[in-house]
Amino acid sequence: MSATTQTGVTGLVAASLARLGRNPEYLLQHLIEVQRHCSCVPDEAVEALACALDVTRTQVRAAIRFYAFLHETPRGDFDILLSDNITDRMVGNQRLIGLLCDRLGVRPGIPRPDGRVTVGPTSCTGMCDQAPALLVNGMAVTRLDAARVDRIADLVEGNVPLEHWPGDFFRVEDNIRRPGLLLSNPATDASGLRTLLARGADAALAELERSGLRGRGGAGFTTALKWKFCREAPGDVRFVVCNADEGEPGTFKDRVLLTSYADLVFEGMTICARVIGARQGFVYLRGEYLYLRDHLESVLARRRLDGLLGRDILGETGFDFDIAIHLGAGAYICGEESALIESLEGKRGVTRKRPPFPVTSGYQGRPTVVNNVETFLAATRIVQWGGYWFRGEGTDKSAGSKILSVSGDCRLPGVYEYPFGTPVHQVLKDCGAEHTQAVQISGAAGATLAPAEFDRIIAYEDLPTAGSFMIFDQSRDMLDMVRNFAAFFAHESCGFCTPCRVGGGLLRNLVEKVAAGQGSQYDLEELRQIGAVMRKGSYCGLGHTAPNHILNTLDKFPQAWQRHLRSAEYTPSFDLDAALAEARALTGRNDAAAHLEEEA
Amino acid sequence: MRVASTFRLDGREIPFTPGQTIMDAALAAGVYIPHLCHNPEFAPHGSCRVCVVGVNGRHVSACTAPAADGMTVDNGSEEVQDLRRAILQMLFVEGNHVCPGCEKSGACQLQAVAYWVGMLNPHFTHFFPCRELDASHPDFVIDFNRCILCELCVRASRDLDGKRVFAISGRGLDSHLVIDSRSGKLGDSSFAATDRAAHVCPVGAILPKNRAYAAPIGQRLYDREPISVVGDVAAHDGGG
Numbered sequence: 008m009s010a011t012t013q014t015g016v017t018g019l020v021a022a023s024l025a026r027l028g029r030n031p032e033y034l035l036q037h038l039i040e041v042q043r044h045c046s047c048v049p050d051e052a053v054e055a056l057a058c059a060l061d062v063t064r065t066q067v068r069a070a071i072r073f074y075a076f077l078h079e080t081p082r083g084d085f086d087i088l089l090s091d092n093i094t095d096r097m098v099g100n101q102r103l104i105g106l107l108c109d110r111l112g113v114r115p116g117i118p119r120p121d122g123r124v125t126v127g128p129t130s131c132t133g134m135c136d137q138a139p140a141l142l143v144n145g146m147a148v149t150r151l152d153a154a155r156v157d158r159i160a161d162l163v164e165g166n167v168p169l170e171h172w173p174g175d176f177f178r179v180e181d182n183i184r185r186p187g188l189l190l191s192n193p194a195t196d197a198s199g200l201r202t203l204l205a206r207g208a209d210a211a212l213a214e215l216e217r218s219g220l221r222g223r224g225g226a227g228f229t230t231a232l233k234w235k236f237c238r239e240a241p242g243d244v245r246f247v248v249c250n251a252d253e254g255e256p257g258t259f260k261d262r263v264l265l266t267s268y269a270d271l272v273f274e275g276m277t278i279c280a281r282v283i284g285a286r287q288g289f290v291y292l293r294g295e296y297l298y299l300r301d302h303l304e305s306v307l308a309r310r311r312l313d314g315l316l317g318r319d320i321l322g323e324t325g326f327d328f329d330i331a332i333h334l335g336a337g338a339y340i341c342g343e344e345s346a347l348i349e350s351l352e353g354k355r356g357v358t359r360k361r362p363p364f365p366v367t368s369g370y371q372g373r374p375t376v377v378n379n380v381e382t383f384l385a386a387t388r389i390v391q392w393g394g395y396w397f398r399g400e401g402t403d404k405s406a407g408s409k410i411l412s413v414s415g416d417c418r419l420p421g422v423y424e425y426p427f428g429t430p431v432h433q434v435l436k437d438c439g440a441e442h443t444q445a446v447q448i449s450g451a452a453g454a455t456l457a458p459a460e461f462d463r464i465i466a467y468e469d470l471p472t473a474g475s476f477m478i479f480d481q482s483r484d485m486l487d488m489v490r491n492f493a494a495f496f497a498h499e500s501c502g503f504c505t506p507c508r509v510g511g512g513l514l515r516n517l518v519e520k521v522a523a524g525q526g527s528q529y530d531l532e533e534l535r536q537i538g539a540v541m542r543k544g545s546y547c548g549l550g551h552t553a554p555n556h557i558l559n560t561l562d563k564f565p566q567a568w569q570r571h572l573r574s575a576e577y578t579p580s581f582d583l584d585a586a587l588a589e590a591r592a593l594t595g596r597n598d599a600a601a602h603l604e605e606e607a
Numbered sequence: 608m609r610v611a612s613t614f615r616l617d618g619r620e621i622p623f624t625p626g627q628t629i630m631d632a633a634l635a636a637g638v639y640i641p642h643l644c645h646n647p648e649f650a651p652h653g654s655c656r657v658c659v660v661g662v663n664g665r666h667v668s669a670c671t672a673p674a675a676d677g678m679t680v681d682n683g684s685e686e687v688q689d690l691r692r693a694i695l696q697m698l699f700v701e702g703n704h705v706c707p708g709c710e711k712s713g714a715c716q717l718q719a720v721a722y723w724v725g726m727l728n729p730h731f732t733h734f735f736p737c738r739e740l741d742a743s744h745p746d747f748v749i750d751f752n753r754c755i756l757c758e759l760c761v762r763a764s765r766d767l768d769g770k771r772v773f774a775i776s777g778r779g780l781d782s783h784l785v786i787d788s789r790s791g792k793l794g795d796s797s798f799a800a801t802d803r804a805a806h807v808c809p810v811g812a813i814l815p816k817n818r819a820y821a822a823p824i825g826q827r828l829y830d831r832e833p834i835s836v837v838g839d840v841a842a843h844d845g846g847g
Binding site for chain 2: 063064065066068069072073338354361420497498499500501502503504505506508509510511512513516536537540543544545546581
């Protein structure tokens with residue numbers, strides 16, 4: 008806000024320091040706080056934070072420029088970001104962003120000169136089941152249509168504070184369509200925790216092992232083993248981290264778990280703390296879910312009152328554990344556990360070298376368990392009801408259930424829980440999908456499935472998934488999906504390693520060239536080559552999986568590419584004649600000889 | 608000293624001691640694995656990916672991968688060299704590397720490694736980014752056009768000079784080197800010509816002033832022998 012004075016900024020930083028302390032690891036949290044109040048992080052705040060936290064101003068600025076939700080210059084009283092996942096595009100977000108920009112007289116991403124508003128796109132905000140969606144000053148607005156956009160423009164022009172906007176705008180539905188093993192029973196009476204205390208940590212670990220539970224974030228590491236490694240790692244300080252950075256495009260089930268099953272998730276973290284011997288836990292909550300923070304804080308406060316967090320939990324002397332919520336600020340890479348830990352420590356979210364793994368050297372270099380929201384929920388029930396109860400569902404290698412986020416072309420988008428081993432066509436039938444052309448499973452980084460593969464099953468041994476399930480019917484141009492994902496990965500690469508940083512940009516540019524009708528067969532081969540370099544040469548999973556959608560669609564949907572191609576064998580990626588424009592301008596010539604001949 | 612274990616690299620037995628990476632062991636045995644962000648003065652980094660090798664069907668960076676007994680390392684196959692060439696080409700098109708007009712030509716590690724892997728052209732479409740040149744310091748100039756984000760200056764300043772003059776900012780293709788001073792200029796920072804950070808840049812990004820072309824073309828670091836024999840720029844005090 009232009010009206011924010013220097014003393015205002017200094018006061019703001021001082022208040023944030025008073026609330027969160029001067030631990031340099033809270034840098035990102037301070038920056039988010041300043042951003043929320045000033046619509047940017049002004050220079051005075053950079054200097055004040057560098058000084059107070061004893062970090063370099065460069066580290067502060069580097070963090071601001073890394074996270075998409077932090078800015079060095081003001082965004083205005085209203086910072087509006089439209090979710091730009093392919094599922095938003097499929098329901099017309101492009102038209103709505105145009106409409107909103109027209110109404111407000113702005114261009115995407117550029118603040119209005121009067122300091123009132125900025126309108127721009129952002130990566131998937133996790134509202135695909137109630138898309139199109141947007142964030143206004145970090146708060147989620149769902150189910151956009153022309154009328155709602157019109158109303159928003161009025162509210163912005165009237166400078167109406169968010170708390171006076173219609174409450175319905177901010178309503179987020181759970182949309183649980185098919186509850187299963189975990190979702191069918193949200194009741195919480197701390198039975199898991201009580202069972203743990205009655206039977207002991209070894210017994211709890213044994214139940215987890217018996218259950219066969221594997222991490223629900225996608226990588227599928229055996230949970231019991233992770234906890235055991237961490238428990239046995241040398242050191243006397245350990246941490247529990249819940250990865251609630253649900254950034255994979257098309258995923259939103261953790262949003263629902265945190266909304267309606269938060270107690271069970273926190274209980275799982277507390278059980279983990281007891282098993283490994285941790286006293287401090289963190290929920291790393293993606294910035295897009297800012298609206299959930301107050302709710303989660305209130306659940307935590309209630310649990311403290313009930314003796315389920317804090318000192319001597321459930322009267323057990325020495326069982327001390329508490330949980331703090333840390334916000335992310337718009338960085339997909341922070342869903343990767345080591346980047347998440349870097350971000351928790353207030354730094355840019357760049358993945359760490361492994362080994363060492365977080366179980367031996369995680370937060371502050373101490374043994375740390377990082378698990379997905381869904382994993383903690385499952386762990387609570389397993390400790391409560393036993394490993395066999397969980398094992399009763401699923402396949403040999405994939406025990407239990409998987410919670411899916413279903414969106415795209417179907418009648419009933421929402422959250423579905425299935426036993427592992429469920430075929431893709433079953434999900435399509437249940438959600439009312441018809442004439443399905445393709446399913447993108449496990450998000451932008453996942454696999455593109457053609458109809459011939461709809462008999463394949465959801466399981467670690469066949470189709471491993473973190474839960475995203477996006478459906479495309481036959482009316483869709485699959486290249487639209489590719490364009491969206493290619494831009495997404497170019498935007499979300501952390502930039503640390505060469506293949507992902509540069510390769511991601513090259514892929515995006517080549518995809519755009521093809522989409523513009525300027526591509527030839529040669530470009531498709533180029534896309535394959537660059538994709539292969541990224542798969543083989545990248546530093547972390549982001550780069551390894553970023554070209555999947557391109558390689559998959561080239562193999563399975565060649566026609567989607569072919570019909571955009573020029574017939575020519577080779578087409579240059581720039582217009583030779585246009586490239587001479589500057590020379591013509593400099594020499595003041597525009598005669599025929601100063602132009603290249605048109606090709607036949 | 609008794610050698611604990613060995614691995615096979617392109618058919619040759621390479622001894623190693625526990626804790627060594629593939630790179631450590633190979634360099635100690637006199638086997639060259641091309642690299643840019645690696646420098647034995649600092650902890651392994653693994654960002655440039657030029658030292659990619661094949662191990663049991665997977666590709667890893669030799670500078671970060673621990674050596675293991677009995678492993679087979681592919682350092683010379685056409686597949687591995689192709690991969691390195693593509694990665695180098697990516698580095699070339701990302702920045703503005705105009706060898707014929709660069710005073711570091713002939714003593715540049717990026718150029719020398721490119722020769723070593725047989726890179727003949729940049730292949731990919733150039734990004735032609737708009738980057739600046741910082742000549743504010745009395746003794747040194749920084750040409751950001753040539754920075755390859757190896758973070759050697761970042762690490763040298765932090766780990767050896769105790770200064771933290773440099774850092775990487777931004778993200779993705781927008782990642783860039785920044786300088787810790789209020790103005791963001793090198794001249795306003797605590798950087799000094801005697802810093803180790805002044806002498807580890809493998810390319811022509813951080814250059815001493817008034818020394819350009821002191822060594823004539825033809826007599827420069829990599830003009831007579833390849834990098835596999837000569838070694839890193841940083842081992843020759845910045846390459847002169």
